[in-house]
Amino acid sequence: MSISDNIANEAVRPCPHCGQGSGFFVSPEKIAEMLREIPISPNLAAEEAVFNKRLEECGKCDSLREQVLCFHCGCFVMFRARPHKSHCPHPRGDRWKDIEIKLVK
Ligand code: SF4
Numbered sequence: 001m002s003i004s005d006n007i008a009n010e011a012v013r014p015c016p017h018c019g020q021g022s023g024f025f026v027s028p029e030k031i032a033e034m035l036r037e038i039p040i041s042p043n044l045a046a047e048e049a050v051f052n053k054r055l056e057e058c059g060k061c062d063s064l065r066e067q068v069l070c071f072h073c074g075c076f077v078m079f080r081a082r083p084h085k086s087h088c089p090h091p092r093g094d095r096w097k098d099i100e101i102k103l104v105k
Helices: 003-008 028-037 048-059 099-104
Strands: none
Touching: 048 099
């Protein structure tokens, strides 16, 4: 089954970013499947521990929508958290910025 088939099979809901029209709900499981289908170069990817901590931070954030989407950028957070050179777009400050420092300590 392709990614578009997966998405098309999901229930249609209003867009969780803007609340307008109808968008697609995509479950965290489907996003994880999409991540596996779209590989990222190991040179560009964040370390797994950093990726996991970023997602942990998203899980505590009041800007996370539908368990998968960042309200501020409209990205699926699993995709946004994957590149090494990524940041959190929260308007009160990057909630990911100290993650790598904390992991080293
Ligand atoms: S603002 Fe940052 S921490 Fe919150 S959901 Fe978006 S990327 Fe995740």
